[in-house]
Structure formats: C-alpha cells, structure tokens
Amino acid sequence: MAAETIGRCRCPLCSSDRARLSLAKSKLSVLTCNACNFQGFSRSDRSDEKLRALLIAEPIEPPRDDPPAPPAPVAAAPQPAPAPRTPMSWGVLGHVI
Structure with a gap:
C-alpha cells in the first residue's frame, strides 16, 4: 500500500x-x-x-468546463502492393510444377 x-x-x-512529503500509517x-x-520521520505533533x-x-x-479534445487520428502510410507470385519450378530445369 x-x-x-x-x-x-x-x-x-x-x-x-x-x-x-507523505503520511505514514x-x-x-x-x-x-x-x-x-534522505528520509525524515516526524515522531510528535x-x-x-x-x-x-x-x-x-x-x-x-x-477547473475546465469542456472535456479535452480527442487526439487527431494518425493517417497510416499506404502499404506497397504485394509482388506477383511466380509459379514454382525446379530452378535449373525450369519446369513448372
């Protein structure tokens, strides 16, 4: 506590x-x-x-009468388009599976 x-x-x-400055029990x-x-304790009134x-x-x-304004939304940067998928091959042989 x-x-x-x-x-x-x-x-x-x-x-x-x-x-x-705080209160003890x-x-x-x-x-x-x-x-x-440093800690200083009072022992008497x-x-x-x-x-x-x-x-x-x-x-x-x-005191403020009006509530605080909500923060402005942050615009997300556009994500790059995914790279086109190439068909799988055996590499050197160049055959498509």
Whole structure:
C-alpha cells in the first residue's frame, strides 16, 4: 500500500525542491528525497508541524468546463502492393510444377 502524498517540499539535507512529503500509517508526515536518499520521520505533533511547514505551494489550475479534445487520428502510410507470385519450378530445369 502506497503512502498518501501530501505534496512536495525542499529537502533540508541537499536543498532539492523535489522531496516528497507523505503520511505514514500513524498519520504523521514523512519526508523522502530521491536526490540524496534522505528520509525524515516526524515522531510528535511538533515535528509534524515543522515538516508540513516545508511544503511548497503547488500552482492550482482552474477547473475546465469542456472535456479535452480527442487526439487527431494518425493517417497510416499506404502499404506497397504485394509482388506477383511466380509459379514454382525446379530452378535449373525450369519446369513448372
């Protein structure tokens, strides 16, 4: 079962802004940075507040009323005509079977 992601934050160790803040089973936050392999766990409500303060505000997109347009169909290239079949022969003898 994957942990519920809260958002992105800045890693306190390597300053990468792609660290992930998620919730553990205890509902306390966990900071995971793939850039430096750092994991930070909050063990109390106070440390949980400190980790959540590191969150970076994500830009919020306005909701769209219209559904996205379907992609345009891709035209397939025409296939070459198959080569005409020649009757089978014995090769050197040239007799048709």
